[in-house]
Amino acid sequence: MRAACVLNWLWGVLFLSLAGCSLGESEYLGGNLNGVNHTSAAINYFKVNGYGGPNISPHGYGGGMCCVMLPREWRPGLMMKVEWETDPDPYAKSPPLGTDEFRKFMVKHKANYEHHTAIVPLPPYEQGLCALEVHFLPCHQVKVTTACWGYGSPKNPIKEPLEMKEPAECPK
Template sequence: MSNIMIRALLLTLISGLSLQGCAQPKPERLGAPIEGYSHTSAAINRFSVNGNGGPNIGPYGGGGKQNCCAPMPVKWHPGLTVVVEWEKDPNPHDSGNWPKPRYSEAWSKAAREHETHYTHHRAVVPVARYEELGMVNVHFLPCNQVAVSAGATYPGRPDYPFHFPQKMEEPATCPTS
């Protein structure tokens, strides 16, 4: 082998090795869309997952509206939790009884009074096991309980981790933690 061929071979080998360092590593976290479900008669005025906002949710409603995004690990691991914070309107249909006309001084006063009954909550919630990262689904349950999934499946499918009825009633007394 000639000296030129050896140098060319070495240069090719060194170039190939240096290019391997340019390969992009797989991400450890990705932004996952956030969707919510209220299984109670309360409205969820706003909520967040690790500080990232989700959509508002009507009583016994949810799904179909998404906000972006909660950074989540690509691979689920034991002990994975998220912080969910939310504002709840326990009587969302009360506005039907407010004075008329809408947006009058009396109506605005009733709205301000109504807002004083909103409650604010915060929970550290385990995330259900997932094989593939998908949408972050937050389920608001009676007694200010919350369940969270983040897999590539969705409510109603057999492989979804939760099977809550859409309408759940608040018990007369809630268990204390």
């Protein structure tokens, strides 16, 4: 009799654990977070809605960072908060690593880092999110896409050239 109670209890636990798995799909999808830097400044790091992305060299690519979460179904009005830090002089000549001169240099160099924030619309996407690709443009402008084709593909909707120059004056 006692064995039957234990067996019934085990079946009950198994049933409840399986029932928990069938509560439906998550409201969010996870995708890779990629970046394309169209500027001459280095991107030290970036975040989208709090999810961290990689550093990106000037006029370069970075990505494959997992993961950014987006709603399973796109709806009008979805906005993304993009935050990033730039190094406007990424190729500055520095003293040898590990020296006092290098540490002093880095204190001065880091004082020139810039922090930026942009709120950008998330373009429509179909189910089956591939990735979120963030494009950093001159004048601290940002565009995002969820296209399944990487930058440079004819099917990618962002067509700005990789090596863009900063204008003498940015529009307000």
